[in-house]
Amino acid sequence: MAGLLAASTSAADKRAAFRAGLESGHIQRLPGAFNPLVAKLIQEIGFEGVYVSGAVLSAELGLPDIGLTTLTEVSGRGHQIARVTDLPVLIDADTGFGEPMSAARTVTVLEDAGIAGCHLEDQVNPKRCGHLDGKAVVPADEMVRRLRAAVSARRDPNFVICARTDAAGIEGIDAAIERARAYAEAGADLIFTEALHTADDFEKFRTAVDTPLLANITEFGKSELLSAVTLDKIGYNAIIYPVSTLRLAMHAAEAGLREIHAEGTQSGLLDRMQHRSRLYELLQYERYNEFDSDIFNFTLGRNQ
Template structure:
């Protein structure tokens, strides 16, 4: 089988706006693979929310993310693009982050040009580092990777800080520095979304956050624009959160799950999601 990094590179190069759901844990990654998605994204915001129970404001550590990568990469075969935040420090820290992520099983890393500690791309109050500093992080990332197909995705959050022109200039410079893909975060209108895909010469990531700053665009339109992937980093998390809230709220109110049975996965679905059949086969083989 082709290496995960090579597969991710090929997926993004097709510019077919391949849907890339976010996986904050191995269970959700299993579901993503079982449904037939070609790739998945290990979301820093999702891991932060589900593992630490806190907002995406730069509190997750590199080692905590690496642990999640290793667990998820061990349970699925699809390539994983992983959130690397700001590289967790300067270019030297970024070098170590890339080495660690790649060793843990990532097929690519997303790095962003926010100040540390970073914030969710759809929060207010963000700041960005000078473009020259981000360029050095990109160069460090390129030097650090062991597999030349390991994808370096350079994200800029400059739209919210300095506007679209600075964001586009930064993206061009990041490409010149060695980024394989760029990711212009949080455009607020369709004109800017189309411009990103049209003017930048490498594949692009479109990120949709339900309730965030960027308007929804369906996959057919993103494909027409030429995006490499449509990222839905926290759709699974938001769906799960709503379901948990509704089901446990009803249980507290009525003392029963009977009225919300249709919102519960069956016992069989649950076991399929964790591949229990594979483990049953192993037990037979080694008994």
């Protein structure tokens, strides 16, 4: 029963697909998944990949996004999500969880977790959310060492190492461009420039940098909510929607809980709930039933 208990596509094939997608000339859309069930939905709807956000993982744990999560927590959730989807999974690895040697270990652990790629950022460790003010970045040569360590530890050459720079809002776009070029020279396969503001900013970066580029289009941040079509025309290779599904879910959960608290019943909320039958469809209950029947519903012959 391929693809039932886990994805039928191997980690190696998912990494190859991610590489091919980045080189395809068509933008790869990666919504954030805050749990494995959301990843299954992302695949069913037809997106090209799945993103796992560090900010979302922190929020799920009831923590701010200021570098409090650990490699174990991040890789564990990444593994849970990657194992249920045939899509490549890109994960937020913050600053690599320490010094360059830690970044190298991070890559090996994420490879073992079945992830297709990760991004490492040039913020000072511990980091903070990329759309907050008051960020600080390390010197470019320190980030280069971080990236070289990560690249050297990679065993699958198709594992995508993305370099994120937070320098645009601190040192300016020109400085961020220079950093991006240095990071590509150090071996980064993909460049993620955080908190660009306008389409012109994205175009300026695309014109100046040859490496594949990723755009972070997150709500309530510093960037315009540019469409995938617009970014595709500019020439971007990938787009992430990191927190969208969590924000949608939490808004709905809060509204529903407030109504239950006020009314004492959920009866007025049924049209806003996923039906049991739809959940079962997404989980493939019917296939599990067939699998169970094939294994356990049998009779023994007389000579056995």
